[in-house]
Amino acid sequence: MRHVIATLTILAAAGITLPRAAEPDTPVDTPTPEERVEVTATKYPDDPDKIPQSMTVVSGKDLRDRGAVDLRSALAMVAGVDVAPGGDGGPASAVPEMWGFREFDAYLLLVDGVPWGGAFNPQVSTLSLVDVDRIEILRGAAPVMYGATSFIGVIHVIHAHPGQGQKGVGAAVGSHGSVAVGASFDLPDWAGFQSRLTVDGENREYPDDRTSFLRGHLNWRNLRSLSGGGNVFFNLDGVYLDQEPASPVPRVGAQLAQNVPLDTNYNPSDSKLDPRRAAVSGGFSLPKSYGVWSGILSYAHTSDSAIRGFVTDTTVTPFPVTGSNSETKLDEIYLDAHVEFTKIKKTQVLVGVDYLYGRGQVQGGEINYTIAPDGSNPPDGAAIAPDTDANIEDTRNFGGLYGYAAWTPAARWRLEGGLRLNLTDESRDTAVTDFPAGTFESGSDSVSETRLGGSAGVTFTAWSRGVDDVRIYGDYRNAYKPAAMDFGLEAEEEILDPETSESFEVGVRSALMNRKLEMELSAFDMELHNLVVATQIGGQPVLENVGAMRFRGVELEVQSRLPHDLVVRAAGSYHDAKFLDYQQDFGGVLTQLEGNRQEMTPIWLAGAGVIYAPPKGFIAHIDGAFTGSRYLNKRNTALAPQFSNWGMGVGWRGDRWEVRVDGTNLNDRRDPVSESELGDASYYLLEARRVWVSFNWRF
Numbered sequence: 001m002r003h004v005i006a007t008l009t010i011l012a013a014a015g016i017t018l019p020r021a022a023e024p025d026t027p028v029d030t031p032t033p034e035e036r037v038e039v040t041a042t043k044y045p046d047d048p049d050k051i052p053q054s055m056t057v058v059s060g061k062d063l064r065d066r067g068a069v070d071l072r073s074a075l076a077m078v079a080g081v082d083v084a085p086g087g088d089g090g091p092a093s094a095v096p097e098m099w100g101f102r103e104f105d106a107y108l109l110l111v112d113g114v115p116w117g118g119a120f121n122p123q124v125s126t127l128s129l130v131d132v133d134r135i136e137i138l139r140g141a142a143p144v145m146y147g148a149t150s151f152i153g154v155i156h157v158i159h160a161h162p163g164q165g166q167k168g169v170g171a172a173v174g175s176h177g178s179v180a181v182g183a184s185f186d187l188p189d190w191a192g193f194q195s196r197l198t199v200d201g202e203n204r205e206y207p208d209d210r211t212s213f214l215r216g217h218l219n220w221r222n223l224r225s226l227s228g229g230g231n232v233f234f235n236l237d238g239v240y241l242d243q244e245p246a247s248p249v250p251r252v253g254a255q256l257a258q259n260v261p262l263d264t265n266y267n268p269s270d271s272k273l274d275p276r277r278a279a280v281s282g283g284f285s286l287p288k289s290y291g292v293w294s295g296i297l298s299y300a301h302t303s304d305s306a307i308r309g310f311v312t313d314t315t316v317t318p319f320p321v322t323g324s325n326s327e328t329k330l331d332e333i334y335l336d337a338h339v340e341f342t343k344i345k346k347t348q349v350l351v352g353v354d355y356l357y358g359r360g361q362v363q364g365g366e367i368n369y370t371i372a373p374d375g376s377n378p379p380d381g382a383a384i385a386p387d388t389d390a391n392i393e394d395t396r397n398f399g400g401l402y403g404y405a406a407w408t409p410a411a412r413w414r415l416e417g418g419l420r421l422n423l424t425d426e427s428r429d430t431a432v433t434d435f436p437a438g439t440f441e442s443g444s445d446s447v448s449e450t451r452l453g454g455s456a457g458v459t460f461t462a463w464s465r466g467v468d469d470v471r472i473y474g475d476y477r478n479a480y481k482p483a484a485m486d487f488g489l490e491a492e493e494e495i496l497d498p499e500t501s502e503s504f505e506v507g508v509r510s511a512l513m514n515r516k517l518e519m520e521l522s523a524f525d526m527e528l529h530n531l532v533v534a535t536q537i538g539g540q541p542v543l544e545n546v547g548a549m550r551f552r553g554v555e556l557e558v559q560s561r562l563p564h565d566l567v568v569r570a571a572g573s574y575h576d577a578k579f580l581d582y583q584q585d586f587g588g589v590l591t592q593l594e595g596n597r598q599e600m601t602p603i604w605l606a607g608a609g610v611i612y613a614p615p616k617g618f619i620a621h622i623d624g625a626f627t628g629s630r631y632l633n634k635r636n637t638a639l640a641p642q643f644s645n646w647g648m649g650v651g652w653r654g655d656r657w658e659v660r661v662d663g664t665n666l667n668d669r670r671d672p673v674s675e676s677e678l679g680d681a682s683y684y685l686l687e688a689r690r691v692w693v694s695f696n697w698r699f
Helices: 004-012 060-066
Strands: 053-058 079-083 094-098 108-111 131-138 153-159 168-174 178-192 193-205 212-225 231-244 247-253 272-288 291-312 319-341 347-371 388-410 413-434 439-467 466-479 499-512 517-537 538-562 566-581 583-588 589-592 606-613 617-626 642-653 657-665 670-673 684-686 691-699
Touching: 053 060, 060 131, 060 606, 060 617, 079 670, 094 153, 178 691, 291 347
Parallel strands: 108 153
Antiparallel strands: 053 131, 079 094, 131 153, 168 178, 168 691, 178 193, 193 212, 212 231, 231 272, 247 684, 272 291, 291 319, 319 347, 347 388, 388 413, 413 439, 439 466, 466 499, 499 517, 517 538, 538 566, 566 606, 583 589, 606 617, 617 642, 642 657, 657 691, 670 684
16 A cells, blocks of 8 residues: 555656636726636636536635635635634634534645645644635535545635735734734745745734634745746745633533633633644646646644643532643645646546645643632643653555546536545554553554545536526535544544545526626535544543434525625525434433434524725625524534624725724624534634724735
8 A cells, every 4th residue: 555655656746736826806806707716626727607516716805805814704605604713723723614514624624725734634723814815615525636635625725826916014903902913925036936925923812711822924935937838836834823722611411501601711721722834835837738737745744732621520619620731743745746638629637646644643641630610720731740641643645546527518518527546544553651540551553445436517507698697517426534533642543434425416506697696506415424423431532433424405605796896795504414323322321313413503504794895985894694503412402592693894995005993793692603522512602702903005
């Protein structure tokens, strides 16, 4: 297996990909329909309206007009996507839900064509949305292009390329003493390279006790055009992040613990989640007589120091807490090389090979302590003698050979399909010393898998006139994903079985009134098997394979561009997420959950917003979101009520400057929005009301 992967590595070195962006948007112009482009589904620039999958492209202009600065606000108007801020990854992180499924590693996060988190888990906390050209959101698996890393969707953040983005600086002050600064500008050309630099930083404070994050980010992008139409590029990216994590609220029976005051923190006084990430990537796009060779090569190193704790029982005083003091190191390598054949009549063909390497090591110990119900006496975590000493090393090699073709036999029809051979190899070594028990245990495991995955789809243009059209599409996808690795301290040497999925989707998208009105309606049916879920064994969080689930739903997106610089957007979804054959142990009793709804998945999601953004003068936006009722637990005995929240912003835009005030969750809802995968029956709440006052100056 390792020889096969080594061969893939050599092949991948033959070429490197650059996602070729659309023409850049300006600070004041609405993008025309012809400028819409995607690269996520096809790895070459294509019209997203022709893709037989539900996809949304959010432009950088849209983000700026709405004052969106984080993933939740950025994707607020994307149908069927719900982003819970914070979570186990810390206050700078987020937990997205797509197609009704919320799991920390089930989706793929791409940044400028590179998997952000490599072969393990998406590193959302280190993501910056400063100087973004667009975000592409693909719902459902991408089994051909990305294989074992994409299961329920792809979120692809694409930053502006040198010479294409805005040039300016900005600063903001916000609630609870928060501040943010940022600058993006082109540097002088050097050695034939166009060069662009983005520097940004944010110190975000919260009403939660001892909860905040300080993030600094630098991104240097370089692009050189080659004679004959090709190009070569390289990027450097670095993130420094200090986080004081919040505490999730434990559940007792059918409701959240009533003796836990709002925003109480039960972490140690020196709690932290402090990732440091440095990454370099490079590649080229080279036209040939038969097509275009492209590829990418990247390397990233992340180190993370963590001290934290989770309350295990709120029925006794003081509360007992179990936590950890650990150090994690991750190394990631990603290579992709593919050739796009462009000379075949009525057909686009892409053939490629990729390789994803991940090596992770965590070392640390479990700590136990007690704390007052109001969190007023947090201990020094570093001073607590650990009860265990654990060391876990995990190495992953994911390779793939893939092919994709899109055939247009007639103007109204587009048929496409792809197949991928997944080659995965994983090894794990664990060692744990239990000091109170006086025991030492060690173990190792390794697994190699060779599996096929693929997709097929069709798009039919039922009607067209000028730039307007009505398209009907359908697709089938078969995906496979190795089991999650959460780098906890449980020292489980067993590598769990891979998760698999099959999905069907049908939809219709239309553009009417000279594309001033655009709509997309889709329906999906997806089954997941061998799911990896977080559970508790002996009071400790562990992962295990359990049963199957079925996800069905209908999603709708509408956008209308009205006269006088008005844009209206609305999105809604119905999600039916239920367990199939699914048994789990609850307090020593094996319980069949077939027919129960998945926890934390609301049946209904909806949102709507209006943007008024003329080239100069007064600007404004307002939006609202509805989240339906959802069960907090798998047994469906704890129901959280539905809620709505809203935000708005106003400002003034001059020739080169802009000042604005933006607020999110202005009605200050604090409902549970995501469940901890580390703390048993514990839930993170929606972030409190936040207001930003910002000023931006364009060069």
